[in-house]
Amino acid sequence: GAGVSQSPRYKVAKRGQDVALRCDPISGHVSLFWYQQALGQGPEFLTYFQNEAQLDKSGLPSDRFFAERPEGSVSTLKIQRTQQEDSAVYLCASSRRAAGGASYGYTFGSGTRLTVV
Amino acid sequence: GDSVTQMEGPVTLSEEAFLTINCTYTATGYPSLFWYVQYPGEGLQLLLKATKADDKGSNKGFEATYRKETTSFHLEKGSVQVSDSAVYFCALRVVEGGGADGLTFGKGTHLIIQP
Numbered sequence: 001g002a003g004v005s006q007s008p009r010y011k012v013a014k015r016g017q018d019v020a021l022r023c024d025p026i027s028g029h030v031s032l033f034w035y036q037q038a039l040g041q042g043p044e045f046l047t048y049f050q051n052e053a054q055l056d057k058s059g060l061p062s063d064r065f066f067a068e069r070p071e072g073s074v075s076t077l078k079i080q081r082t083q084q085e086d087s088a089v090y091l092c093a094s095s096r097r098a099a100g101g102a103s104y105g106y107t108f109g110s111g112t113r114l115t116v117v
Numbered sequence: 118g119d120s121v122t123q124m125e126g127p128v129t130l131s132e133e134a135f136l137t138i139n140c141t142y143t144a145t146g147y148p149s150l151f152w153y154v155q156y157p158g159e160g161l162q163l164l165l166k167a168t169k170a171d172d173k174g175s176n177k178g179f180e181a182t183y184r185k186e187t188t189s190f191h192l193e194k195g196s197v198q199v200s201d202s203a204v205y206f207c208a209l210r211v212v213e214g215g216g217a218d219g220l221t222f223g224k225g226t227h228l229i230i231q232p
């Protein structure tokens with residue numbers, strides 16, 4: 001597609017429910033990132049994929065968070081047993097280049113706003 | 118660890134005013150620096166970037182110069198328009214060979230331009 005597509009746009013979950021957030025990167029993009037943006041804050045790095053390999057998951061806040069990209073294109077961020085502190089906008093970004101390039105840029109999706117009640 | 122500090126908002130200006138949004142950083146390595154903009158209801162968009170000291174990034178009338186001596190990357194525009202109203206994020210990325218390189222963002226500055 002022309003841009004990075006994320007779905008759903010909005011998600012309301014009851015505390016304790018599991019959720020799955022989807023990211024469709026730009027076709028052919030090698031790198032894919034997930035970020036978490038709490039209200040009034042800047043985005044914070046969660047995890048990074050190069051094709052299907054998850055090379056960095058150091059930003060995942062707990063073992064309730066899990067991300068996958070099994071075929072190197074679409075990615076899913078799963079949050080188990082959601083808590084109120086998980087409420088945030090989850091952003092996905094992709095890039096046609098692999099990590100390490102100093103000058104390449106990312107294309108961000110519009111995000112999924114998760115509200116845990 | 119790496120961090121970015123930018124001036125808190127909201128910043129409210131009149132149309133055609135001069136804009137400065139301050140950004141300073143700390144980094145363990147040699148970072149690339151970015152400004153991203155988020156318009157209401159839209160995703161983050163790259164506004165400009167600079168990859169080495171003294172580089173000037175520019176786009177849509179906005180400019181920022183990579184100042185290594187003051188670890189700063191202040192955003193400026195000579196004459197703002199109502200359409201510039203958005204949230205602006207300063208960010209850095211430390212490039213390390215072979216590793217992942219997620220962006221480190223500041224908290225964002227909400228800019229409001231009044232006609």
